[in-house]
Structures are given as structure tokens and as C-alpha cells.
Amino acid sequence: MAGGRVYGGAPSNTSNLSILLQNQTPSCASEPLDTLFLSGSSSPFLGTRSMMSFEDIQRGKGCNRSLFRPFDHDDNGDDGMDEYFHQPEKKRRLAADQVHFLEKSFEVENKLEPERKIQLAKELGLQPRQVAIWFQNRRARWKTKQMEKDFDSLQASYDSLKADYESLLKEKEKLKSKVANLTEKGLIREKQGGNFEQAETNRLQEPQQKPLSDSAASEGEGSKAAIEACKQEEISSAKSDIFDSDSPHYTDGVHSALLEPGDSSYVFEPDQSDLSQDEEDNLSNALLPPYMFPKLEDVNYSDPPESSCSFGFPVEDQAFWSWSY
């Protein structure tokens, strides 16, 4: 026994003797409940008499003696006295009705005040100690179930976040490849015709410098229009890629400046030195919630998220499992 606690339900020899005394003394039924149930001299099981009381309350039918028969003297017989002292008490399951009654009570309130405990014990024909134990075990079961539910819920939100992250990752790779593609095109044009932007500007500013024949002129107009269209298309394409509706939008001056034409390197080699640390953080945070994922620069994209151990909940979050109710 812990801390000198006295349990009425303890199947000791002394209490077995008390069982006999209680069950053979009907007048005990009129004793105050506290004395009857809580004192060290009370019986661990009140048995048939109290059970019938519960049955009378519940349905008026006979009790299921195979389920709830705390101490059946008929089984042991009159010569079973020695057996009481030498056989440990068997556990008895509560009757279905009793469990149902306790369940209903638990639904109302899962804590058990002393008065309620006494009342329940009285109605069910159990010891208050048994009722207390039942509530204690029931609370433990409820807690386990609740933890399972919460685990499922967390698992679902984790899966959802993971899917979002992976989709963002794919989109980022897609954009990276597009940027690489455009870089390649730009380099080729620079090699072929020098500064494309400058050439185009010159051409637009001096349209009449080189007289052309009608056919050549119209051809030149068509060519110019084609080039202009191509140019507009590329610029709008680059913008639309970056401002894709599903992508994080950078509306601050720093990031939108990356999209400004006029510098052939504007898209391909953004000057990261212009970014303050805060801005870099914001850029990362726009893609990855800080509580869930590491910064972009910390991620090894060649590895699946699991292998980088980046998806685990922070250690401090595990305090969630420290339950209280």
C-alpha cells in the first residue's frame, strides 16, 4: 500500500474474514455508507445483496452471477473457510448493466467527487473503491483514445503540409529550369548579335536610315514586328512565370527589381548582396513556414525531406504529449 493508504478492496486475509462477517450480518446494510465501504473493516466485496439492489434499480431482473459475483459462498461451501484464507481473491468483471451505468455517469462527468462516488457505489452495489478504480481506469482509456485521435489529426495536418511543401518544391524546380533556359537563350543572342537590347533600341530609333525596296521594306517590317513580338513574349513569359498565381509573389522593390529589363543580367544573376538578412529570411519564409521547414538555403534539395530530418516536429512541440485534462 502506498503512503499508508487503506484500500477496502485489498484481498487480504483480514478482509476475507470481514467478507464473511459482513455477508453473514444483514444488519450491516443499515450502517452508514462511509463505515460500510471505506473503513478498513469493511468487506472488499459486498456481493449478492448489494448487487440485487442495483438490479432492482436498473431492470428488476436477476443479476448475472457469472459476471458479477464478488463472493459466492455457495461455490465454496461451508467447508471453504480455509480456502478463503489461502486462496487469493479472484477478479470479477462488472455486469454489463453496471458498466453501462458507470459509462453514463462517466459521460456526465469523468471526475468523481466523494459524494457521487458513494452514491454510485450504493446504486451499483459496489464498493466506492471499486467505483473509483473504474473511473480511474476509464479515464486512462479515454486518454489513450484521445491521444490516438489527436495523433491522427496531427498526422493528417502533417501530410497536408508535406504535400504543400513538395508541390512548392516541384514548382521551384520548374521555375529554376525555365530561368536556366532563358539564360541560355540570352547568352546565345549576346554571342550572335552583341547586346540585344542595344541593337533593338538602335533599330527602333533609326528606322529610316537604310532605305529598302518595297519588298525588302515590308520584309523588314515583318522581321521587326516578329522580333518585337518575340521580345514582348519573352518578357511577359518571364513575368508570368515568376508571377504565377500559385507562386509566392514578391511585391517589394528589391525582388520586383529583378524583373526590370534594361540589364541583360537582371533575371539571371540577381545581386544577392542587395538583400538584407531580413529580406532573405522573408524570401525563405514565403515558401516555407518557419515552424515546419528549414530555410531554403539550408535544404538539400537532392534529398527527400524525410532524409534531411527536416519534417520532424520541434522537440519542444513534443510537450503536446504531456497530457493534462
Add this chain to the structure above:
DNA sequence: TTGTGTTTTATTGCCTCC
């Protein structure tokens, strides 16, 4: 029937609160 896994009842030891 028996072996095995699960559920239920009960105990123990520790902790907190009053």
C-alpha cells in the same frame, strides 16, 4: 482444447494539493 492476444479490474508507488 490450447495457445495467444486483448480487455478489464486492481495494486503499487509517486506526486500534488489542501
Add this chain to the structure above:
DNA sequence: GGAGGCAATAAAACACAA
């Protein structure tokens, strides 16, 4: 210091497949 709660655990009762 006693009462009561909880976690861990034991052990009986039960379910069920082989």
C-alpha cells in the same frame, strides 16, 4: 500528513484462431 490522482504494472477474464 492524509486524500486522491496518475502511470506503470500485474493478473484474471475474455475472445478467438488453429
